[in-house]
Each structure stands twice: as C-alpha cells, then as structure tokens.
Amino acid sequence: MRVEIKRKSLMADPGMAGGAHMKDKLQAYRDADYCLPKEILAWRLYGAGIENFGKDGKPEKIPMPEYGPDELLVRIDAVGICFSDVKVINQGNNHPRITGRDLKKNPVILGHEPSVTVVGVGENLRDRFKKGQRFIVQADVFYGGKSMAFGYVLPGAQTQYQVIGKEILEGDEGCYLLPVKPSVGYSEAALTEPWACVVAAYRISRRQSVKQGGRLWIVGAPGDHDYTFGMNVNSKHVVATDLDWSLLDTLEMWAGAGKFELTITPTFDELDLEEMGRRYGGFDDIIILGSDAGVIQRCAPLLAKDGIMNIVAFEPLGRSVKIDIGKIHYQGHSYVGTKTTKISSGYSMVRVPSELKSGGTAWYIGAGGPMGQMHVQRAVDMPNGPARILCTDVDDARLESLMSRVLPSAEKKGLEIRAVNPSRLGRKKFYRLVEDFAQGRGFDDVIVLAPVASLVEEAIPFMAEEGLLNIFAGFPVGTIANIDLTGVYEKNMRLVGSSGSKIKDMLDTLEATESGELATDKSVAAIGGIEASWEGMLATKEGRFTGKIIIYPHIRGMALTPIQDLKHSLPNVY
Template sequence: MDSFGRNARPEIRPLKMPGPGEVLAKVEAFSLCASDVKMIDMGNDYPLFKDRDFARHPAILGHELSLRVVATGADMAAAWPPGQRFGVQPDVYLNGERFCIGVNVTGGMAEYILLGKEVFTSDQGCCAFSIDDAISDAALAQTEPLACVEAAFVPHSRRQMKQGGSLLIWLAKGVKKSFALDMPLVATEITRVGTVDDFEHFVSGQPQQASQIQSELPPGIFDDILILGNPDRETLTQIVERMAVNGLLCWLPESEPESQIPADIAKIHYHNVALMGSPLRRLSAAFSQRDYRYDYLPGGTLVLSGGGGTMGRIHLQRALKSPHPPARVIVTGNTRKRLDRMQQDFAPLLLQTGKNTDVRYLAVQESANFATQIRELVGPQGASDIIICAPGIDPLSGVVDLLADDGTLVLFSGTRYGQFGPLPLGKVAWSGATITASSGSSANDQRRVLEKVRTGEALPDFNVAAIGGLLATLEGLQAVKAGRFPGKVVIYPALADLPLLALSELESWDRPLSEFVARHGWSRQAEQRLFSSWQKNKS
C-alpha cells in the first residue's frame, strides 16, 4: 500500500487519443475488489505480474468498471458512438494471449481508460456491452463480481476424456475385484502404474494402443487420470497433483474410501479440472450414471462459509432471490460484527421475497463450540450445498465434513498455490458428491447479470456500502483490506475530492441525500443527487 500512487495521490499523465480499433472512455465509476488488495499485497508473486519492475512500469489497477465513450478510432464510431454507456469483461484473450484489464493491461482506477482491440475483437468476440441510462454506475461496475458469482453455477470443466491427450491409469496393489474400462480410451500417450499380472487379471478393456507400464507413480502431468482401487492418502494426494490444467480425474474405488484427502486447493480452483467417479467399478458409470447439479438443491441446506464479506452478501442475495431457493442458509464469518450488520441489512429483503428461507448467522471465533453448533444447524443429512466464500484453507476445513453424501461443494474463493486443504474426493467417487470451482467470469455472464438486474432478481445497488472520489481510492483499498465496510466501496473519479463516506455517514456531508438513500437505498437517482450536491458544494 505504501507504493500505491505517487505520495499516496493519483499521478497525472497525458491523455492518449484512440487509434484504429480503440475506444477512449470516461470512467464513470469503479468498485474496489478484494483482488485489488491481493494484487497489491502479492506484488510480483501475483501470477500475471511475474517479474514486472513496478518502479519503471507501474500497474494501474481497476477492473470493475462503468464507462462512457468519449472518442473512438474512425472504424469504431458507428458501433460505439460518443456518449454510449458500457461495461466490459476485464479478462480477455486475443490470439491466445491473455490481456487482463487492471492487471497486465492498464486498468480503470483513473479518470479515463483507453481500450484496445483485445476487448472489442477478442478470441471470445466483443467483451464490451452497452447499456441504457436506467442502471446506476455502481450497478454496472458490479456486473463483474456478480458475474463471477453467476459463473460459479456454470460448468467449466470437460466431462469426456481428451482426444489425443495423455492418460495415466493407476491400479492399486492387492486389488481383489475387477474393473471395466468399457469406454474408448482416446489418449495418444497412456501410462499404466501397477503390475502386469494385476492389470491382466483385474482390468478388462485394456488399451489397444501401445502403453508403458511402471511399478511406481511417475513424475509429469496428465490430461486424464483413472484411479482403480483405493490408494493411501499420500499417494492419492500425489496423483491429484499430476492433473493438468483443464484435466480430468476419474476414481473407481474398490471399497468405500476415506472421505477427504489433502489437495492443493488453488489448483482445483484455478485449473478448471473435472473430478468424477463411481462405486460400480465401470468407467462408463462414472461418465453416464447421473446428471451433475450446478445450482442449489431446492429446499436444501446451503452453507456460505466465510460469507460475511461482500462476495458472501452477493451469494446470499442470489440464493434468496432464486426461483428455487434453499430452505435454510447458514452464513459463517470470523466475528459477529459483520454478520450482525448483514442480518440487519437482509431482514427486509427476506420479507420482500415472500419465501420461507431460514437464514442463520454463526461467528467462528465467538461461538463457544462452533463445530457442534453448525452441525446441529445443518442436521444429520448434511449440507446439500457448501460455497467457500473467503480465501485460505480455514473456511474449507471448518465445514467440509458437513457436506451431504451427494452434496455440491463450490470452491468459489481462490487461495495461494501450495496450500493443501481437505478435498471430499471420496464422496465424489463413492456417493455422488460434486466439486466445482471457477475463477472470473465472461461477458456473457455479465449480460446474464444485467438481465437479472432488469427483472429485479439481482440487486447490485443493495451491495453499495461506501462511496468516494478518486482521491479516496487508497483509503478505500485500505478499508477493503481491513473489512471496514459490510459491502462494496464505489469510487466516482469525476468527484475527485469526495471523501470516503459510508452510506450511513452521508448525513455529515449532505442531509437530503442521506434521507433519500435511507428511504430508497442506493440507485441511479441517488447518483444523480450526489453529483448535483457535489457541484453545489464545489460552487
């Protein structure tokens, strides 16, 4: 944080005008993200920064943006006329190269931003989307974090073995039951681990293509991994480590396995891996015996672990507004302060939904016996859905044993590589549990959020907790790091010297605006009143 800005203030730079394929936009608003704080804290340890020399090439952060077109290259004027409001998906690829706005591409913590071809003609198509004037700048800026929540309920991993890939088949020593590889093995490179006799006696459907056989687990990374039998914990952890990015692991145990094994949670979160299995010892059963669930179990029990922060609030709001909500939601957090505020904020929304969802809040550090209390709230059947909303291993390890046999675990929040936590892979293989994970979102996810905003199913303005001008950005980031506010901090660059204000503190700055927000909440109308009030104060 000490090196954010120049003497803790924004730097003035020449304004570059757009060339072919480019759009110059005014930053109407940006919201602050915990990822911004993570990037600042990690510096060169953040993967996309690599060996960047920040003294010579400082990074401009900011990826949750509300924008308005100022000028364009001649070839862009028809599609993006001056004055058009729009949002943008910050994580894009062009010709396979990653351009991440606010990380390795100049971000929006500024008055203006110049966007290039990677946004408008990316490998995924146009990653900018126009909107009308009805939606607030705060809401538009939040389409990215809300889209990340939506993306957590979309399948990201493949469910078929990779044509022409590399395949590892691991057979446990001393197996007594047979296994059927009753599907085509489409890999080009196949490595078998076990003994020749065990493979001949206990495995039908041996690969027809040439494959090497080894007695011990080899090094290297594999696109697909088949586990036959029951490895010990250490071996299973090592096998999971062999999964490639976008890899698939299928486990056919011989007998009911131990539920949890240690795994590098960051690799599961970031690598879009598929985890599947079946107790029937047939490969086809793992791929076809059931449909995978990617949303809450209607009438089930949802646990939002580490849910006291902004993303937990977004998850709770989504669950309560779902057409098929859980019957009970349990929100956990470290301390009562943020949970109490969350309970206070959500009480009116809970009444408005007209649904009978039972919401409970449980503080980990202030509960006499947290494990016993949450187990009683979840009940003997276990939690049908668990979403890990905070980084680190503790939010996972504290609740993973509550997952129902056929429940869904969503690893929503990322953590550092090399942190090993308990993964309920045994339940995936034996009883039909699902483990999903996602990182980031797409422009289509954001468009889906906008449609939910229009219909009232998504309420981004509900998340706004504090506002400020461009000069308040550093204080806002420090507030995010400290967990000072119960929701989002939104910065309006045009209101340069507007101090950082909690919505509950607006009365000290503008009483009429404070009264309006108290009655109606944050909105497009509140923003218009804010700008009008700021202009009066300036004059």
C-alpha cells in the first residue's frame, strides 16, 4: 500500500487556490503551480526536552523564507520522524551535532528524512533546476570539510518550506539533492533516507593497513615472540612504547630513511595518557602486542575517528575491557586482531564489507522497532541472505507485527525465522534457546538495534568464528560496555558500527524503490498533518508504533493516525 494522501479536501495550504485556476488542486500541488503563502508553519527546537519543541506543543507561524540567486525554495511534501530527532530533543545543546550552539537563541528545525518539491529557483540556478522537480535530501552534508548535516546544523524539514543553499547544492561530494521520479509516492521517497541507513550498515569497510599519513602507536609486551610488520608503515608519525629490539630496529631504520617521524616513549606504566591525548590528538592506529586487558582499556580512548585497534596476542585476556561502544557507532572505531606474529594479519579482509553471511545464522536484537523491522525485512527479502534468523524484543506486540510482515516471505523461501521475547523466559532458559538456535557454533551476524549496553555484552559469547557484531543502535558517545575482546584475535570476531548513509546508498535505495524491488512504505505505521509532529515525536520516544511515522506538512488538522485506522476515518486514502 502506498501511503500518499490524495484527497483534495486535505490539501489545506491557503495559497493554492489563486494559482491553480481551473486545474485540479492536486495536480497544481504537484506542479507547484499556485501562489505561495506569506507565512508558513514550522517546528523549532529551543532546548532539551519535548516542552521546548515548538511553542506550547504547536508549530509556529514564521515568514516564508527568502531565497537568493544561488538558492532553491523547496516545499516539504513529507518527512519521516526518526529516533535521531528524539535524541536531539532529549539532549538539546549537548547533542554532538549541536554542540556549541545556543538553541534558545538559535533554534534548530529538525527533520532529515524529507521528500521535497522545488517551488522557487534562484536566477543563477535556472539552467539546473525548475519548479515542480522532486528530490530527496542526503542529510549527511559535508561542505568545506565540515559536517553540515541537514536537520541538525542546517535547518531541516519539520516545516512547510525550506531554503536549499550552497552547502547542499555544492557540497564536498557534489549535490546532496537526489532526483525522484514522479511515480514515487511522497512517503516512499521520504523513507529512502532511513532505508539507506539500513543499506549502509552492511557496506561498512575499513582500511587493510595502517593509515597512510596518519598517527600510529605501537605498544609492546614482555615475551619472546618474533613479531614482524608484514606491511609498509606509511604513517606520518609513529610512537613506540615497550617494543623489543627487532621491531624497534626496523622502525628506526624506516624513520632514518625519512618514512615517518619516530618517538620512543618511556615505559607504558610511566606514561601520562591524558598528556598523550592532548599531544597527539588521537591515533589512527593503535597496535597492542600482548593480551593485557588493562593496556587495551587504557589505550582505547586514544583512538581517533575511524581509528583501528589491532590486538596481536596469543592468550585469553582473562577479563572484559571497558569499551566506548558509542564511538564504534558514531566515530567508526574498529577492533581487529590476530593470533599470529604477523601484525598485518590483523588488518585482513575478514567480513569486509559488513554484509550478512550468505546461508548463515543471524540474530537481530531489538528487532521489533521501526528500524529493526526494516533490517529483518531486508534479510528475508535479499537473494543470498542468512538461512536462519532469530529476532528478539521485549515487546510481544512488536514481535507479532514483525512476524506478520516477514513470515510469509520467509516461509516461501524456506528460511527458518523465530521471534522470542527474552522477558518471557528466565535468563538461563533464554541463553539455552539462543545457543540451540545457533546450533552450538554461534551466530555469524548479530545486529544490535536497541541502545542497551548490556545487550552488546550478552551477545559476545554467542559469536561464531569470523562472526560480525554490527552496532546499529545509536548509542551516545560515552556509553561503556564490558566486552571480552579475546574473540577479536582468537576467532577473528569483528565489531563494527555506522551512522547515516552515503549518496550511493541513497541512490541505490531509491533505484530499488523506483523499480518496485523495495517497498519502503511498508514501514509506515502512522501519519499525520503538520500539527501532529509534537505527538509524533513523543510517540517515537515512547516506542508507540512498530513502524515509521510520516508527517505531511501541508495537511492541516489531521491528528496522528495509525495506518489501520485510515480505513475508517479516510477510506478513500486507505
């Protein structure tokens, strides 16, 4: 079912009648052939807390934004509500993408999952754009090397109209507006962004060696292992701590040849790690020789964005390590390793990219939520996906909704899929069920979709050889989990995470939608007009719906409505 509002009576934009003449009102809307209003409605966030979203729980009237010769004016046709929006509302000025901004003085307009139509074109852009063109927005905007995310730094789509400027039109990766065919529904288009995030989660890659031109720290350990690099070290700066003479001789030879700057530190126990962090600003690679959990734990906070920790060891750690799993999700930290003396083996292409193992066993933790259901739907529908799928969630209704959506396709393909509520079982019984489902060999893929650190901790013992733990849930940076990293080097277990998507992910998802291969709007659970955004944010925070909420900013007076209720309230739409 395509969730696209088509009833003329719901198109309550007061400026439409003057320019539409005798045209059908809906066609005039699609063509952007009407007089624009002088005032519009917008939801602005003034600080942390739902009470600071809008004014008294309502959108504000603001002047129609003006656009310049190098800008576009777009109409927001539909916008999805994402739990990331809720995070900004919860954290306010403390959100990592808002840090340094005083929302009280400079409020943000949220909304990064829009479908838009061009209604105004600046004179310098008329050779590229025209009224009536439809687009989606790749929200992870970078301009001049800086993150300018749409709906965070740049004003977003929780409004009726928005200006699109140079940051989006001339971004570092090109234009962040992606064209949409007229046949695609507004909700289908808006849901491209969250679906692209799902796609991106299975395309995570990483370097196969130390970062060229980066900062490398190598920490040695007592022992008689004859370590070798097995790779070129093209770092800009190498810091060496407690290395034996053979590795140190190699590094000094390379440094003497001008390959990099080399710093030899005092012993690890003598180091001031806070000073190390201030001095080097984080390391792109940290290579740990030996199985000292304390050293690993103390070094991990010094990883830079997209940093890799390579653990080269032969004995179990003996205890868990405190790891910031928020940095795995948001900053791309990776933990790799090897139980050989060849350091480069830790960088091998194990589970790269992060696609599900064909014919494997997958476990979706927190599967019943909106994004979880998308992940499971993808696993079931993909041509070479896992053969066995375990879905867990603490909400029976969510699991029932999930199974009603995916079970027919799973059974048709001969897949084994099971939904389990752990809270209905004792811990021992649940763990036994999990182990039995994995047939005693562990899970090839574990996808964590609920931001609860203990769920990550509990999944680690059930990982298979070369198992991949994918942290999709948006754990805030600073979320600590106690993880036994022994499996990283003993059985090539990998931990990865991602946030957002890239332009290619969006384009591929949009192509799948336009071809009919992917029905993005199967994910819609409720819709509403512009005034329903406040309730929609609250419902998303509370987990009230098993799917996505779509807001249609140009529909006035429509409360937040579950899809199944439309057959009674709006039968022509349903």
